[in-house]
Amino acid sequence: xxxxxxxxxxxxxxxxxxxxxxxxxxxxxxxxxxxxxxxxxxxxxxxxxxxxxxxxxxxxxxxxxxxxxxxxxxxxxxxxxxxxxxxxxxxxxxxxxxxxxxxxxxxxxxxxxxxxxxxxxxxxxxxxxxxxxxxxxxxxxxxxxxxxxxxxxxxxxxxxxxxxxxxxxxxxxxxxxxxxxxxxxxxxxxxxxxxxxxxxxxxxxxxxxxxxxxxxxxxxxxxxxxxxxxxxxxxxxxxxxxxxxxxxxxxxxxxxxxxxxxxxxxxxxxxxxxxxxxxxxxxxxxxxxxxxxxxxxxxxxxxxxxxxxxxxxxxxxxxxxxxxxxxxxxx
Amino acid sequence: xxxxxxxxxxxxxxxxxxxxxxxxxxxxxxxxxxxxxxxxxxxxxxxxxxxxxxxxxxxxxxxxxxxxxxxxxxxxxxxxxxxxxxxxxxxxxxxxxxxxxxxxxxxxxxxxxxxxxxxxxxxxxxxxxxxxxxxxxxxxxxxxxxxxxxxxxxxxxxxxxxxxxxxxxxxxxxxxxxxxxxxxxxxxxxxxxxxxxxxxxxxxxxxxxxxxxxxxxxxxxxxxxxxxxxxxxxxxxxxxxxxxxxxxxxxxxxxxxxxxxxxxx
Numbered sequence: 061x062x063x064x065x066x067x068x069x070x071x072x073x074x075x076x077x078x079x080x081x082x083x084x085x086x087x088x089x090x091x092x093x094x095x096x097x098x099x100x101x102x103x104x105x106x107x108x109x110x111x112x113x114x115x116x117x118x119x120x121x122x123x124x125x126x127x128x129x130x131x132x133x134x135x136x137x138x139x140x141x142x143x144x145x146x147x148x149x150x151x152x153x154x155x156x157x158x159x160x161x162x163x164x165x166x167x168x169x170x171x172x173x174x175x176x177x178x179x180x181x182x183x184x185x186x187x188x189x190x191x192x193x194x195x196x197x198x199x200x201x202x203x204x205x206x207x208x209x210x211x212x213x214x215x216x217x218x219x220x221x222x223x224x225x226x227x228x229x230x231x232x233x234x235x236x237x238x239x240x241x242x243x244x245x246x247x248x249x250x251x252x253x254x255x256x257x258x259x260x261x262x263x264x265x266x267x268x269x270x271x272x273x274x275x276x277x278x279x280x281x282x283x284x285x286x287x288x289x290x291x292x293x294x295x296x297x298x299x300x301x302x303x304x305x306x307x308x309x310x311x312x313x314x315x316x317x318x319x320x321x322x323x324x325x326x327x328x329x330x331x332x333x334x335x336x337x338x339x340x341x342x343x344x345x346x347x348x349x350x351x352x353x354x355x356x357x358x359x360x361x362x363x364x365x366x367x368x369x370x371x372x373x374x375x376x377x378x379x380x381x382x383x384x385x386x387x388x389x390x391x
Numbered sequence: 392x393x394x395x396x397x398x399x400x401x402x403x404x405x406x407x408x409x410x411x412x413x414x415x416x417x418x419x420x421x422x423x424x425x426x427x428x429x430x431x432x433x434x435x436x437x438x439x440x441x442x443x444x445x446x447x448x449x450x451x452x453x454x455x456x457x458x459x460x461x462x463x464x465x466x467x468x469x470x471x472x473x474x475x476x477x478x479x480x481x482x483x484x485x486x487x488x489x490x491x492x493x494x495x496x497x498x499x500x501x502x503x504x505x506x507x508x509x510x511x512x513x514x515x516x517x518x519x520x521x522x523x524x525x526x527x528x529x530x531x532x533x534x535x536x537x538x539x540x541x542x543x544x545x546x547x548x549x550x551x552x553x554x555x556x557x558x559x560x561x562x563x564x565x566x567x568x569x570x571x572x573x574x575x576x577x578x579x580x581x582x583x584x585x586x587x588x589x590x591x592x593x594x595x596x597x598x599x600x601x602x603x604x605x606x607x608x609x610x611x612x613x614x615x616x617x618x619x620x621x622x623x624x625x626x627x628x629x630x631x632x633x634x635x636x637x638x639x640x641x642x643x644x645x646x647x648x649x650x651x652x653x654x655x656x
Contacts, residue, residue: 111559138552140556151562151570155562199560
């Protein structure tokens with residue numbers, strides 16, 4: 061274990077921003093704090109970074125994790141505009157009173173790693189978005205953090221650059237083996253990078269799990285909606301059998317819901333068309349770069365699926381079998 | 392809006408500059424004229440009479456030095472008070488910006504003569520009348536709104552991000568101030584300092600009341616001449632006054648450091 065956050069609370073005046081938040085980060089792990097804007101994610105990061113007050117016993121560093129080895133990189137980078145790239149990167153080393161030759165050596169190495177060669181004497185306003193991002197990361201990584209806190213690190217970059225930088229960050233993490241807490245409201249980013257996701261909605265944690273688990277088995281309707289999923293079929297559950305019109309299916313019922321409930325079908329779930337299973341009526345079929353996207357009526361509810369084993373035609377009735385056991389949740 | 396051709400706008404700019412500088416031209420003309428009566432368009436006789444009279448006035452050089460000393464001290468104290476105050480006000484969320492504005496401008500909204508006379512009564516009791524310190528205090532009171540307003544805006548523009556980033560990178564408050572806040576605040580500080588210097592340099596009433604005639608500054612010498620219609624001498628003093636403020640602003644700009652790279656936002 062490296063960092064443990066326990067029962068954190070935060071309010072501005074009467075408004076409660078964070079209510080009782082606890083989670084842990086292990087060494088070398090990437091944890092995504094996922095939630096919509098205004099859910100208190102940035103405040104949480106600031107507290108962990110030690111630049112926003114919090115009662116002491118609530119954030120604990122263990123093993124060789126310390127507050128000093130925890131570094132925050134903001135969404136807006138905040139490169140010091142009056143310092144060159146080299147001066148920006150060496151700032152943290154200077155305040156840590158490293159010797160001059162040691163600083164030069166570390167900075168030279170990190171400039172190479174971060175692909176910033178030739179930009180040493182440039183000022184931040186002469187850099188492109190991606191370069192600024194790399195300087196901001198380099199400025200933190202050069203201090204050899206155990207835990208890197210990234211606040212929406214790629215939000216200010218265009219789509220192409222985002223994908224490149226994600227890959228870059230992952231390689232970086234593999235090389236330096238630090239843990240990352242990544243604050244994001246971009247679910248693809250979280251799914252792609254995170255080992256575990258912490259779903260933070262309205263100041264409360266709704267689920268902590270691996271991305272795949274969260275995708276297939278969200279803890280409730282709010283989580284499902286937060287990750288952008290909309291296929292919720294209304295019906296009735298009894299123990300682990302879910303029933304709706306033309307649907308009878310064995311399901312996951314972790315919360316032991318009885319009666320009225322919603323069946324959650326992930327948009328991207330692997331679905332095969334067979335002779336028996338869940339009856340569905342094909343209403344629309346569209347081509348997308350990621351394959352066929354089909355609008356189906358399942359138990360009186362319209363659902364979108366993108367990962368069908370074969371092509372279906374509009375107007376057809378088909379029987380679906382899903383690769384994972386589906387989950388039911390409270391309506 | 393009608394878009395002007397570059398040539399037209401250039402001439403328009405030239406005209407504006409001319410209109411702005413015209414009064415200065417008259418100041419200079421007045422300063423070096425001996426006789427200038429209606430209906431002649433230009434002075435009838437050019438002379439150094441005013442210059443000599445000013446130069447030979449025994450209180451002239453002390454007045455210049457006093458003015459400089461008081462204005463510089465006022466600038467220093469005003470910035471010293473306004474910087475932390477502006478920082479606090481820019482970050483606090485308790486009071487609405489409108490109320491802060493009113494608070495800042497209060498010294499300018501309240502009638503100056505009431506403030507000055509009541510301050511004089513108070514200062515008499517604590518033996519501050521006739522002292523430099525007393526004058527500097529009352530000047531600071533009238534100059535703070537200018538310093539506060541400019542620095543508040545600078546702090547608001549600067550935001551918290553740079554400081555928080557520096558803090559996260561391990562910098563202590565003192566380092567953050569000297570390596571981040573100070574250099575980034577320089578443009579705002581220079582403006583505030585220049586304005587405070589000019590405002591302090593041109594104060595008449597507070598200096599007159601609190602100084603009690605013991606401490607003479609340039610405006611104290613200038614005003615009686617202007618009131619008595621001795622335009623030649625008044626203009627001569629005004630020219631010196633202008634040059635002095637320009638020199639003061641120049642010195643302050645050099646001292647604070649002006650614009651360094653990247654601080655211009």
